[in-house]
Amino acid sequence: MYWPHWQLSLWYFVYFAFVGAYMPYFSLYLEAQNLAPNRIAVLMTLGQLVRLLMPMVWGWVSDSIGRRTPIIRASAALSTMVFVGYFFTQDFILLVVVTALLHFFWCASLPLVEALTFSHLRHEPNFYGRIRVWGSIGFVVAVFCVGWWLDRHPISSLLGILWATLALTLVAAFVIRDAPTAPAIQVDEAIPSLRQSKVIALMLVGFLMSAAHGALYVFYSIHLAAHGYDNMAIGLLWSLGVIAEILVFIRMPRLANLDTLEKVLMACLALAVVRFLVIGWYADTVLLLIAAQVLHGATFGAHHVASVAALNQWFLPRQQGRIQSLYGGLSFGGGGLLGGLIAGQTWMGLGAEISFTISAAFALAGLLVVHSAFSTKATSSEALR
Template sequence: MTTYPAFPYGRLAAYYFFYFAFIGAFSPYFGLYLQSIKFSALDIGLLMSQMQLMRIFGPNVWGWVVDRWGYRLPIIRLAGMVGLLGFLSFFWLERLPAMLFAMAVLAFFWSGALPLVEMLTFDHLREEGGRYGPVRVWGSFGFIAAVLGTGALLDVMAPVGVLWACTFVLASLFVLALSLPEAPAHPLPAQTLSLQGVLRQPTVLALMLACTAMSSAHGGFYVFFSIHLSEHGYGKTLIGLLWSLGVLAEIIVFLLMPRLLRRFSLRWILLLSFAATVPRFLLMGWAVESLATMIFVQSLHGLTFGAYHAAAIAAVNQYFPQALRGRGQALYSSLSFGAGGLFGALLSGLFWDAWGAGWVFALAAVFGLLGFFLIWRWFAPAVPAA
């Protein structure tokens, strides 16, 4: 019986914690800092959009480099170092062109690290992919901790405090990147499919398109959910609690994933996740006056993100051969969180004033229904050997 080195649970869990803590500290509060140094709404939108834009390109570039030449851990560490240095420049920069360049560099390197760490995690897990959820759940804990901690910090100091909070998180992330161990090499088959060959498989193509549809469905949610609630009389504290409820729901699902994956197929979990998007976004748009309904809506985040993401990333890991796994994870990240999220956010912004919240979130439900059809029609229940 083959034995492997002990799974580095603590170091990987800590990496996920600080990776998503950066999102929790940065996304809700960096715009407030930009506003405090007199940037216009257009400038703020342009700067913040770099994070999604570079998620289209960064993961694919670094995934290709790793699949072509290796150097997975050095690239993860390089991404941590350049991301930290890029963010540190914000302490001195105040003009749009320079800040735009710094933001693009930060996003290009930072976004490329996660798919490689996901690949590393599954290589350490080997045949125990169901244990991914209890590792990834620490990212959700990190997000909550950063949202609450940075918010409390900004209650007692100027908006520049977000720079200090994000710097601490990125420095911690870099230190953790230095500590991550490489996974033992997997034996590769004598012949492997090309990337184009894998993507031509109906199952893989359907999965990628469905993931793009799921992130498109969530694009308007991430941009406009707080605005939607505020316009209907919800206070900021209650809005924050509803956001936290959604993250708590995904934490519960991540912890349950090992048990769920032993009982249900990836196909079944994906179908349930996509099915849940339809009532979630319809109710979000048309029943916002009911607090009980909004609690139910946010509880469904455990399915529409938690179960969906854990199953999707496991499917990518299983359908892409070892030699192509870096680019497979990169494609999943760039198509879903990059292109899909950007498309959904832009489409929602385009129609928000003209259509109103109800029809915008109804469009999100249509994206979820499209993803459900793609998985139901073309995603095969059997997983081919890598």
């Protein structure tokens, strides 16, 4: 790989190392603070609410000034500073404030780095998977190491680990460099392309797929702990899904082909229906749970690769900051928020089984959208450039 590729790979590694330390274990930390499930859901989905709007603002600013690294670096620095607030409070309202501020700054960076990566790879976009895979590796390393640590130390030690990974992300942000970009554009230039039916459908499918993952991202670790799995086993199961994701990124060229977009999306959504039903109803059956985690390679990995690659091919390079931010905001932000909040309400009253059945229903709705809205012929021949 070229030097810019290694810079980006390092950033992905440490960024997703934070995610790997945060996502599986922070809900367990909150549970240890005696917070009710609905309050845990609020805190764990608050980031999705922020991601619904703010990445689009950051993306618009980035495309307007023609530079991305200043915003990426400021995002990392301010996130590292704000996180310190967790060390000084266990009050729910203050936790809401700290969490909102953390995600306000944290959400800026990933869509911009995604756009920056494609800018560096303008003539070799299929190389994206080989760079992005380092994020998955960082996630796996963090999940394994933190799970091992928490089986031997108090859950309160998680805060120090999370702050350290944020600090490493700040270091990595000062390593990456901007790629040559086209001149800044008017903010409304991309609007006509956004009205294309296939773009709307892709955004809606991303929203529904993220909503389907809402219960998983908020309550999966709590669900496993309730069925007797220890922290190491929980970490192993999270890691297994990301290992499957790594294999998907390695095979990105096939998934990034617009000719197969409809088939890839339909397969991902169909497998998501199966996955969430298994997680909800068969958590005591280890082999089925392992199989369900392997499907993460499809329900997140393949779906994400196919979607961001399609947007990269449909829109101009100078539009990528706002487009990737819009996609991230609507899918991970809006969809994740809806799915997480619904899970927070159903978890207490209806239980894990029904909560994950609702997740499967979101995926089924996405499958119906793809079936009705996408045409393989249109997707492969229509271009927005």
